[in-house]
Structures are given as C-alpha cells and as structure tokens.
Amino acid sequence: MEAxxxxxxxxxxxxxxxxxxxxxxxxPAGVLAAYALARWRFPGRQILxxxxxxxLILPPVVTGYLLLLAFxxxxxxxxxxxxxxxxxxxxxxxxxxxxxxxxxFPLLVRAIRLSxxxxxxxxxxxxxxxGASRVWVFATVTxxLILPGILxxxxxxxxxxxxxxxxxxxxxxxxPGETQTIPTAIYALLQVPGREGAAxxxxxxxxxxxxAALLLSExxxxxxxxxxxGREAPA
Amino acid sequence: MSLDLAITHRxxxxxxxxxxxxxxxxxxxxxxxxxxKTTIANAIAxxxxxxxxxxxxxxxxxxxxxxxxxIAPHRRRIGYVFQEARLFPHLSVRRNLLYGRWFSGxxxxxxxxxxxxxxxxxxxxxxxxxxxxGALSGGERQRVALGRALLARPRMLVMDEPLxxxxxxxxxxxxxxxxxxxxxxxxxxxxxxxxxxEVARLATTLVVLDAGRVTTAGPLIDILADPDAxxxxxxxxxxxxLTGRVITHHADGLSEIEVAAGRLLLPHVAAVxxxxxxxxxxAQDVILAREEPTxxxxxxxxxxRVTSVRPGNxxxxxxxxxxxxxxxxARITKRSAERLxxxxxxxxxxxxxxxxxxxxxxxxx
Numbered sequence: 001m002e003a004x005x006x007x008x009x010x011x012x013x014x015x016x017x018x019x020x021x022x023x024x025x026x027x028p029a030g031v032l033a034a035y036a037l038a039r040w041r042f043p044g045r046q047i048l049x050x051x052x053x054x055x056l057i058l059p060p061v062v063t064g065y066l067l068l069l070a071f072x073x074x075x076x077x078x079x080x081x082x083x084x085x086x087x088x089x090x091x092x093x094x095x096x097x098x099x100x101x102x103x104x105f106p107l108l109v110r111a112i113r114l115s116x117x118x119x120x121x122x123x124x125x126x127x128x129x130x131g132a133s134r135v136w137v138f139a140t141v142t143x144x145l146i147l148p149g150i151l152x153x154x155x156x157x158x159x160x161x162x163x164x165x166x167x168x169x170x171x172x173x174x175x176p177g178e179t180q181t182i183p184t185a186i187y188a189l190l191q192v193p194g195r196e197g198a199a200x201x202x203x204x205x206x207x208x209x210x211x212a213a214l215l216l217s218e219x220x221x222x223x224x225x226x227x228x229x230g231r232e233a234p235a
Numbered sequence: 236m237s238l239d240l241a242i243t244h245r246x247x248x249x250x251x252x253x254x255x256x257x258x259x260x261x262x263x264x265x266x267x268x269x270x271x272k273t274t275i276a277n278a279i280a281x282x283x284x285x286x287x288x289x290x291x292x293x294x295x296x297x298x299x300x301x302x303x304x305x306i307a308p309h310r311r312r313i314g315y316v317f318q319e320a321r322l323f324p325h326l327s328v329r330r331n332l333l334y335g336r337w338f339s340g341x342x343x344x345x346x347x348x349x350x351x352x353x354x355x356x357x358x359x360x361x362x363x364x365x366x367x368x369g370a371l372s373g374g375e376r377q378r379v380a381l382g383r384a385l386l387a388r389p390r391m392l393v394m395d396e397p398l399x400x401x402x403x404x405x406x407x408x409x410x411x412x413x414x415x416x417x418x419x420x421x422x423x424x425x426x427x428x429x430x431x432x433e434v435a436r437l438a439t440t441l442v443v444l445d446a447g448r449v450t451t452a453g454p455l456i457d458i459l460a461d462p463d464a465x466x467x468x469x470x471x472x473x474x475x476x477l478t479g480r481v482i483t484h485h486a487d488g489l490s491e492i493e494v495a496a497g498r499l500l501l502p503h504v505a506a507v508x509x510x511x512x513x514x515x516x517x518a519q520d521v522i523l524a525r526e527e528p529t530x531x532x533x534x535x536x537x538x539x540r541v542t543s544v545r546p547g548n549x550x551x552x553x554x555x556x557x558x559x560x561x562x563x564x565a566r567i568t569k570r571s572a573e574r575l576x577x578x579x580x581x582x583x584x585x586x587x588x589x590x591x592x593x594x595x596x597x598x599x600x
Contacts, residue, residue, distance in 0.1 A: 120321075122317070122319070122321050123321055123323060123324075125282050125308070125321075126315070126317065126321040126323075127323070127334070128281075128282070128307075128308040128309045129280050129281075129282070129308055129309070129311075129313060129314070129315040129384075129387075130309075130334050130335030130338065130383065130384070130387045131309050131310075131312070131335050131337075131338030131339055131387055132309055132334075132335075132338055133307070133309050136309075136338070137309075140334075141323060144325045145324070145325060
C-alpha cells in the first residue's frame with residue numbers, strides 16, 4: 001500500500017482533532033441541558049428545547065451563516081472573544097470545532113435526556129433520605145445510571161462531528177491544513193480531475209472510522225449495561 | 236424519642252388534616268389506600284412539603300411552616316423503607332447497605348464494620364452481601380432496604396407498606412425480622428399499613444387514618460378490643476390481641492400457650508417454650524356459649540364475662556368480653572345475643588377453633 005498523500009493525512013488528523021474537541025467540550029453542557037430538559041420545570045424550557053434542536057432542523061448552511069454572523073471577527077460574540085481572549089473562530093479549526101459541536105449537540109442532548117428520563121426519580125428520593133444532597137445524588141445515583149446514555153450520545157455526537165459539512169464550509173470555509181476536514185476534503189478532491197482515487201481513499205477511511213465508532217459504542221454500552229442491570233455484582 | 240406531627244395539605248380532590256403523637260416503640264399508621272398514609276410518611280421524610288404544619292422528632296423540629304422552617308430531606312435522618320425496596324441497581328448489596336453510612340459520617344471506620352456485621356446478622360443478609368440487587372427475591376430486597384435505612388443511623392424509621400408488595404410466604408419470612416428489629420434496635424418506628432394482621436403483630440401504638448383525618452389513636456391492644464373502633468378498622472378484620480407464653484409443643488403439632496384466662500392450643504408456633512407471644516383472634520371466629528360445652532371439636536374454651544354488647548348496622552353485634560383481664564371481641568348475630576340473653580356482667584364461655592388462628596396472627600412480643 002502506498003503512503004497517503006500529505007493533504008489527506010492533514011484532513012484526517014484535522015477531522016479527528018476538530019471532532020474530539022467538539023465532543024469533549026460540549027459534553028458538560030450537553031449533560032446539563034439534558035438534565036434541565038428532563039427534570040426541571042422552568043419558564044423558557046420549551047425555548048431551550050427549541051434552541052437545542054434547531055441545528056437538527058435548519059439547513060446546515062443557515063446554521064453556518066448564523067455562526068458567521070455571531071462569531072465572525074466583526075460579529076458580537078466573535079469580536080468580543082477576539083478582543084478579550086485573542087480567540088479567533090472564523091476560518092480557523094477552532095471555528096470548525098464550534099460548528100461541529102453545535103451540529104452534534106441535539107444528538108448528544110437527546111441520547112442523554114432519554115437516559116435521564118429512564119432513571120426512576122424514586123431512586124433519587126431514596127438516596128436523599130439516606131443523607132445524600134442533590135449534588136451527591138446526581139454523582140452517585142443518577143450519573144452512574146445514565147452512563148450508557150452519555151456514552152451513546154458522545155459517540156453519536158463524535159460521528160456527527162466527523163461528518164459535518166454544510167455549517168463547517170459556510171462558517172470556516174475549506175482551507176487545507178486549517179479547516180479542511182474529511183468531508184470538505186472529499187468535496188474539494190471531487191472538483192479536481194484525476195483525484196477521484198484520493199477521494200475514494202478518504203471515503204473508505206471515513207467508513208472505517210464510523211464503523212469503528214459504532215462497534216466501540218456497542219461494546220462499551222453493553223459492558224456498562226451489564227454492570228448496572230446485570231446479575232453480577234460489580235467488583 | 237417520639238414523633239409529634241400536625242399537618243394540613245391539600246391535593247386536588249383530597250385534603251389531609253392530621254395530627255398525632257407517636258411514642259417510643261412501633262406506631263402503626265393504619266388506613267385504607269387513599270387515606271393519606273403515604274402523604275404523611277413523605278412529609279416526615281421531607282419528600283413532600285405540606286401546606287402547613289409542624290413535625291418534630293423529639294427535640295428536633297423537621298418542619299414548622301409558621302416559623303418558615305423546612306429541613307431538607309438529606310439532613311433529616313429519617314430512615315425510609317419504601318414499598319418497593321428502591322435499591323440502587325448499580326451497587327452491590329454491601330454498597331447499598333453502606334450508602335447512607337458515608338453521609339452520616341462514618342465512612343470506613345471500625346464502628347461501621349461492627350454495625351454492618353450487627354445489621355447483616357439481625358436481618359440475615361450475610362450470604363447476600365456481594366450479590367447485585369437484581370438477583371434478589373422480593374423479601375430479600377426489602378430486608379436489604381431495611382438494613383440500608385438502619386445503617387444510615389436514622390433518628391426514626393418510617394416504613395411505608397414494606398410488606399404490601401410481597402406474597403404471604405415472603406411476608407411470613409420477613410415479619411420475624413421486623414419483630415427482632417422492634418425489640419433490638421433502639422429506633423422508633425412508624426409502620427404504615429393497610430393490613431390489620433401485620434399491624435397487630437408489630438405495633439404498640441395504633442393511629443387510624445380515614446379520608447385524611449385521624450379517627451382513633453392510642454395503645455394498640457386497647458383499640459383492637461374496642462367495639463367502637465371496629466367500623467374504622469373494618470368489620471371483617473376486627474379482632475382482639477391476647478398476650479401469652481409458650482408452655483410446650485405437643486407431638487400432634489399443636490402448641491400450648493398460657494394466657495391470663497387459661498390455656499390455648501394452637502397450630503405449631505415457631506417459638507421456644509417460655510417465649511412471649513401476641514395472638515390475634517378474629518372476632519368472627521369466636522363462638523359464645525352460656526354453659527361450658529362438652530363433646531365439642533373446638534379446643535379452646537375460655538371463661539369470660541360480657542362487658543358490652545354493641546349492635547352494628549346489619550344483623551350482627553360486637554360483644555366485648557373480659558377474660559381474666561384480657562379483652563376479647565366476638566362478632567355474633569343479634570338473634571344469638573338475644574337468645575343467650577347476653578348483657579354486661581353475664582358470664583359465658585368464649586370458644587375458638589385452633590385452626591382458625593393463622594400463623595400470620597401469631598407473633599413474638
């Protein structure tokens with residue numbers, strides 16, 4: 001097998017970096033949003049629900065454009081971030097991570113929310129009567145029980161982030177080595193005569209990564225589920 | 236140690252307005268489903284915030300709406316045993332047992348190990364410690380839940396229908412543990428139940444709740460022997476409780492028990508000679524005779540004196556008897572009472588078939 005061209009390696013590594021960053025950084029917010037939607041009753045709950053799910057329904061190009069308006073260097077948030085922290089998002093890999101995180105967020109929240117709704121609040125009440133404060137109830141009862149949901153959501157979000165195209169290309173364009181991820185690289189390669197082979201290689205690699213993620217999530221969630229609901233006691 | 240409670244709470248279509256005091260020992264909160272028992276239990280544990288009222292365990296005020304005081308559930312130290320055990324499915328039995336221990340500030344100390352050993356002995360949990368809750372039977376689960384509540388060092392134990400989800404066999408398996416707990420653990424217990432047989436076995440004090448109001452409260456033995464309390468308890472379940480002592484076990488499977496008025500023969504009782512028992516005899520199982528019967532299949536005949544005859548709504552009357560200081564209730568027809576000319580002061584004999592007393596009706600005291 002011949003060595004991969006450097007532009008393909010760049011795209012693959014960048015995709016992994018962008019997706020991992022997006023998934024890991026959005027996880028705490030995802031758990032919080034899922035918990036709020038599943039358990040709390042507050043004014044604006046429906047609005048939060050709508051906002052979380054909006055990227056799932058909007059055309060990705062619209063999401064990307066909105067990101068550009070808000071987080072571009074002259075946008076209200078982007079300008080602030082650049083002036084205060086020197087953090088530039090537009091046309092940078094950080095912006096690609098933000099776009100991937102936003103696009104994957106609904107999937108992350110949905111999976112976690114479903115698993116929180118499956119936790120019997122009566123168990124949490126029982127923990128409270130045994131002396132656990134709200135934070136401890138969450139850490140010792142709720143969190144271990146929703147771990148399969150969190151894992152499933154994380155892997156789903158990672159896979160979504162790996163495949164994100166529309167919002168990414170609109171917000172951060174398609175700059176090799178900076179914002180060119182696997183999907184945008186495939187798109188670019190298909191525009192160039194004679195590079196269909198390279199495009200096919202990337203296609204195969206993205207299939208392999210997606211399959212690996214799916215198998216991993218299956219294996220992990222099966223192990224966790226066996227530990228929680230199974231007949232064997234944890235060691 | 237005692238519980239003082241006076242609360243009012245309104246749900247759509249239901250209002251609770253209850254007040255009672257539960258002294259040391261086991262207090263049964265008895266009532267039909269929907270009478271507000273669980274609401275009271277939840278209010279004590281802090282899982283429900285009543286509209287108004289005050290709840291105190293000895294000197295600790297848990298709730299006082301007038302003073303704006305409401306202690307959070309996790310600071311109340313009320314051991315709550317729920318109808319469904321509510322064990323944590325991701326933790327082993329041992330970790331379930333020790334869950335509350337950690338918060339009551341006794342993590343891995345030697346005292347904790349001693350207490351764990353004591354509680355597992357008391358509840359027969361030694362063989363279960365490394366199992367997962369999913370692998371336990373209903374009765375085992377309930378025993379673990381009980382141990383878990385006790386190990387959290389509660390000021391008070393609240394048990395909400397802990398036996399209701401169990402079949403008769405499992406109930407019979409767990410009741411002796413509850414009796415031991417009552418006698419050995421120095422924790423006051425509020426036992427919520429709609430089953431008079433359970434209540435009669437365990438409780439010292441009885442609080443009867445009906446449609447959100449306390450209708451009767453006082454010592455269990457007195458209330459069970461009070462014909463006026465019968466309508467609140469349910470006429471079919473009415474029956475008085477006698478206390479006795481095991482004399483011997485006979486080869487034919489009967490146990491001989493001494494009560495104040497004489498001796499009873501009952502189906503084998505699992506208790507050593509000398510053990511003290513409480514025996515509930517259902518009012519509808521008691522037959523009355525003016526003269527001592529002979530050539531009768533029933534084995535138990537106690538001399539007694541009528542203290543009151545209370546007519547019911549139907550064809551029956553409730554006769555209260557004094558048998559050498561113990562109270563007995565007999566439910567017979569008005570016609571029989573008239574034929575025998577039963578009236579306060581009349582001497583008679585109370586007759587009970589040995590087999591009419593079920594194992595469930597006999598407990599250690």
